[in-house]
Amino acid sequence: MPDRYEPSQFESKWQERWKQADLFATREEPGRPKFYGMDFFPYPSGAGLSVGHCRNYVPTDVLCRMKFMQGYNVLHPMGFDSFGLPAENEAIKNKTHPAPMIERYAANYRRQMELVGISYDWSRSFSSADPDYYKWTQWIFEVLHERGLAYRKQAAVNWDPVDKTVLADEEIIGGRAERSGALVEKKWIPQWYFKITEYAQQLIDDLDTLDWPEGIKAQQRNWIGKSEGVQFRLDVAGTGDSDGKFDLDNHNTPAKKLSFEVFTTRIDTLFGVAFCVLAPEHALVEDLIKIVPAENQADVREYQEAAKRLSDTDRTATNREKTGVFTGAYAINPGNGQKVPIWLADYVLATYGTGAIMAVPAHDERDYEFALKFGIPVIPVIAPAEGKIPEGCYAAKDGVMVNSGEYTGLSVAEGQFALARWMEGLGIGKAITQYKLRDWLTSRQRYWGCPIPVIHSADGDEQLVPVQDLPVLLPDVDSYEPSGDGSSPLAHIPEFVNVTDRDGKLGRRETDTMSGFACSSWYFLRFCDPHNPKEAWNLDRANYWMPVDCYVGGAEHAVMHLLYARFWTKVLNDAGLIQVREPFARLQNQGQVLAYTPYRQPRDGETLGVGEDGILVSFAEADAMKARGEGNQLFYKWVRMSKSKGNVVTPDEAKATFGADALRMYLLFVAPFSADVQWSNEGMMGMTRFLSKVFKLATDLKPFWAADWREHIPFEAMDPLGKEARRLTHFTIKTSTADIDSFGFNTYVSGLMKYVNGISDVLAKADPSNRAHALALSEALETLPLLLSPGAPHSADEIWEGILQKPGFVFRQDWPTHEEALAAADVVTVAVQVNGKLRDTLEFPAGTSNEELEAGALASAKVQTHLEGKSIRKVIVIPNKLVNLVAS
Numbered sequence: 001m002p003d004r005y006e007p008s009q010f011e012s013k014w015q016e017r018w019k020q021a022d023l024f025a026t027r028e029e030p031g032r033p034k035f036y037g038m039d040f041f042p043y044p045s046g047a048g049l050s051v052g053h054c055r056n057y058v059p060t061d062v063l064c065r066m067k068f069m070q071g072y073n074v075l076h077p078m079g080f081d082s083f084g085l086p087a088e089n090e091a092i093k094n095k096t097h098p099a100p101m102i103e104r105y106a107a108n109y110r111r112q113m114e115l116v117g118i119s120y121d122w123s124r125s126f127s128s129a130d131p132d133y134y135k136w137t138q139w140i141f142e143v144l145h146e147r148g149l150a151y152r153k154q155a156a157v158n159w160d161p162v163d164k165t166v167l168a169d170e171e172i173i174g175g176r177a178e179r180s181g182a183l184v185e186k187k188w189i190p191q192w193y194f195k196i197t198e199y200a201q202q203l204i205d206d207l208d209t210l211d212w213p214e215g216i217k218a219q220q221r222n223w224i225g226k227s228e229g230v231q232f233r234l235d236v237a238g239t240g241d242s243d244g245k246f247d248l249d250n251h252n253t254p255a256k257k258l259s260f261e262v263f264t265t266r267i268d269t270l271f272g273v274a275f276c277v278l279a280p281e282h283a284l285v286e287d288l289i290k291i292v293p294a295e296n297q298a299d300v301r302e303y304q305e306a307a308k309r310l311s312d313t314d315r316t317a318t319n320r321e322k323t324g325v326f327t328g329a330y331a332i333n334p335g336n337g338q339k340v341p342i343w344l345a346d347y348v349l350a351t352y353g354t355g356a357i358m359a360v361p362a363h364d365e366r367d368y369e370f371a372l373k374f375g376i377p378v379i380p381v382i383a384p385a386e387g388k389i390p391e392g393c394y395a396a397k398d399g400v401m402v403n404s405g406e407y408t409g410l411s412v413a414e415g416q417f418a419l420a421r422w423m424e425g426l427g428i429g430k431a432i433t434q435y436k437l438r439d440w441l442t443s444r445q446r447y448w449g450c451p452i453p454v455i456h457s458a459d460g461d462e463q464l465v466p467v468q469d470l471p472v473l474l475p476d477v478d479s480y481e482p483s484g485d486g487s488s489p490l491a492h493i494p495e496f497v498n499v500t501d502r503d504g505k506l507g508r509r510e511t512d513t514m515s516g517f518a519c520s521s522w523y524f525l526r527f528c529d530p531h532n533p534k535e536a537w538n539l540d541r542a543n544y545w546m547p548v549d550c551y552v553g554g555a556e557h558a559v560m561h562l563l564y565a566r567f568w569t570k571v572l573n574d575a576g577l578i579q580v581r582e583p584f585a586r587l588q589n590q591g592q593v594l595a596y597t598p599y600r601q602p603r604d605g606e607t608l609g610v611g612e613d614g615i616l617v618s619f620a621e622a623d624a625m626k627a628r629g630e631g632n633q634l635f636y637k638w639v640r641m642s643k644s645k646g647n648v649v650t651p652d653e654a655k656a657t658f659g660a661d662a663l664r665m666y667l668l669f670v671a672p673f674s675a676d677v678q679w680s681n682e683g684m685m686g687m688t689r690f691l692s693k694v695f696k697l698a699t700d701l702k703p704f705w706a707a708d709w710r711e712h713i714p715f716e717a718m719d720p721l722g723k724e725a726r727r728l729t730h731f732t733i734k735t736s737t738a739d740i741d742s743f744g745f746n747t748y749v750s751g752l753m754k755y756v757n758g759i760s761d762v763l764a765k766a767d768p769s770n771r772a773h774a775l776a777l778s779e780a781l782e783t784l785p786l787l788l789s790p791g792a793p794h795s796a797d798e799i800w801e802g803i804l805q806k807p808g809f810v811f812r813q814d815w816p817t818h819e820e821a822l823a824a825a826d827v828v829t830v831a832v833q834v835n836g837k838l839r840d841t842l843e844f845p846a847g848t849s850n851e852e853l854e855a856g857a858l859a860s861a862k863v864q865t866h867l868e869g870k871s872i873r874k875v876i877v878i879p880n881k882l883v884n885l886v887a888s
């Protein structure tokens with residue numbers, strides 16, 4: 001048994017033995033508490049895993065391993081999110097079929113996960129592209145459909161002319177498709193939606209019940225975007241007049257009354273309305289255009305055309321100069337009867353509120369910019385409670401109403417209340433709540449997805465495929481490239497499309513597939529009962545395991561996946577199909593792994609892209625440049641490890657060079673869990689040295705080993721050295737447990753390091769013939785692999801069997817518990833600072849009160865010399881650690 005960490009000697013051996021013993025099979029023993037720990041559903045890419053992925057999987061594994069040892073029934077599953085665009089695009093590129101390709105990639109992921117010793121129960125694994133799985137995705141679609149939550153409508157969708165597919169808003173960045181980089185166009189086709197808007201309020205409210213990072217909750221709240229305001233009607237001047245005439249010049253079109261609704265969060269500014277704006281696509285424009293002068297008509301048409309070419313993101317970018325066009329028509333402000341011009345402007349979106357606004361340049365920045373540009377008057381109607389009306393735009397909500405008729409003098413809140421009531425009384429408006437959230441566009445005109453289980457009957461109605469006929473199988477075809485006409489490739493397969501409907505007539509099968517987000521909105525339920533052929537899940541099994549107690553993955557999924565999964569869970573709960581209303585009780589986001597990556601200066605004639613400061617080069621190229629003496633053109637940056645940057649370190653390499661446990665412990669130790677990590681080989685070396693130290697300590701402790709220590713401890717004649725060993729052990733049990741629970745993995749590892757050092761110090765002074773030393777150090781020797789095992793499970797088993805000569809796996813042992821009295825230090829050393837500078841260190845009994853610490857610090861002669869002539873202004877005390885006296 002070497003007294004060093006030699007991973008090649010034992011890591012693969014243990015992995016093999018774990019597999020043979022089926023060590024990680026999910027335990028469902030009655031009487032135990034449950035723990036469901038899960039990582040985000042990965043899409044298996046051809047590039048395989050990098051050590052960056054391991055920063056997601058290893059910490060979850062540590063937590064799950066500890067929970068199992070603590071006696072929990074643990075569900076720790078892994079599966080593959082196989083459907084979707086990335087897989088399909090990769091398959092097209094490689095000229096292969098996505099199904100076998102993805103299966104190969106998934107197998108490689110699994111191999112790599114096993115390589116680093118992740119304790120997944122593989123018997124529960126599945127892929128979202130398995131018919132046994134997507135059958136139930138289709139079934140849930142039908143549940144939604146039956147509840148009126150899945151519907152189809154004609155919609156102007158974002159069209160990616162390169163990938164030839166429709167995109168969700170979230171897939172567009174700066175007007176371009178996130179994946180292909182193509183400029184996004186608009187196209188009208190029928191699309192399937194899930195009515196997530198129906199759950200907007202609940203999705204906000206229930207965030208309060210979740211133990212999630214505040215930042216993610218805030219992003220969800222913003223995304224849902226709740227606004228409280230008033231929606232009211234404005235009439236178009238001159239329409240609906242009794243004499244049938246308009247008061248617009250040159251016009252005498254028959255008098256049809258025209259009006260439009262606006263939504264405002266600031267009805268208190270009603271008397272400051274200087275103009276109104278309609279979105280260029282607003283339906284009223286078609287009527288307005290008939291009653292306005294010819295030159296306005298032409299302007300309006302031209303402006304509408306220009307607006308079509310812009311995405312919503314571009315239109316609302318705050319740094320973009322405002323554009324707009326006067327329609328030639330006027331609206332009447334119901335507050336004061338004044339006529340205000342109606343403009344078209346693209347900063348007003350057709351898809352939010354009513355697609356029309358009352359514009360108040362004195363109190364809204366966007367309107368202010370617009371008014372300045374087009375010479376529209378600015379009419380202040382809100383003044384700060386004190387001081388005079390500021391120049392420009394005063395957007396603050398605190399103040400009183402001025403120039404507002406009978407409402408003058410009311411506060412903003414009072415004015416909002418009064419005006420809303422007044423409009424309600426008049427029947428022209430009412431207080432409403434608006435959400436920015438839009439329904440979830442789910443259909444994709446692509447092959448590689450879960451088919452939507454609908455038949456369009458001969459009579460034109462929508463029929464759900466009967467449950468007994470599910471799944472609607474994705475046909476196995478050679479050619480599945482996008483058809484390019486906007487329809488799914490499935491639409492060109494007659495055997496798929498032609499079906500008999502419920503009445504035996506020839507119908508047409510729906511050919512859109514669901515977006516991958518549908519597949520990942522319920523997989524956590526399937527893991528509870530993964531191979532059930534009769535149901536999506538057995539209710540008891542799902543109710544037992546749900547909710548996921550800890551869900552771990554990247555912060556980039558803050559909105560879509562996490563929101564959609566919450567929505568489906570709520571619907572399934574409403575349908576009585578699951579007890580929980582929220583799927584993920586606790587969420588943790590890991591930091592990214594960054595690699596030090598070479599770039600070079602651009603050469604003559606080379607141009608850099610926006611925001612770039614150099615040209616990425618491969619490591620080989622960088623070496624070649626150095627060899628050619630061109631090293632001065634190189635510079636290095638810390639960037640996210642990814643295949644596209646050519647800077648990936650694979651777990652395979654890391655294991656081969658340093659060992660799996662070293663990799664695990666390094667990833668845990670190198671930075672707080674949620675912080676980004678700068679990958680370093682030196683850091684990995686450091687971790688192999690630490691693990692060697694663990695083996696050395698265990699070997700050196702062996703002469704003290706008393707297998708029966710548990711029966712004889714505590715020993716009355718425990719001397720200070722023995723007591724110190726026990727204190728270190730119990731203290732480390734306490735902190736390791738708390739650290740792992742709270743995702744403090746870096747302090748878990750640093751705590752183990754301190755423990756190893758502390759016990760080594762004790763050992764150096766201990767006497768093998770002293771019974772008390774033998775007992776206390778035996779406790780330490782047995783505790784060491786137990787505490788080590790979540791982080792470095794291979795080493796733990798090796799020490800357990802090789803040094804302690806104990807049977808079985810550490811994973812199956814009980815997690816140690818600490819005794820509070822033993823864990824507490826008798827005496828603590830407290831630093832005393834004056835104005836932040838260390839002036840003395842004092843010893844106190846552990847747990848001394850803040851007041852006594854302060855008194856003790858003030859009594860120190862060294863401290864007093866630094867306080868002379870000064871008076872103390874503040875005292876900061878950190879119990880057991882520090883007293884800082886702030887004096888001047």
Ligand code: ANZ
Nearest residue numbers: 227263264265266347348349352353355358360363364
């Ligand atoms: C008048 C006003 C005066 C407004 C004022 C604000 C300040 P949130 O809070 O994001 O919901 N608005 C309404 N519909 C819009 C649309 N389709 N496109 C662009 N802007 C729209 O914003 C609500 C406010 O955004 C509304 O209140 C409206 O401007 C504008 F001093 O009405 B406000």
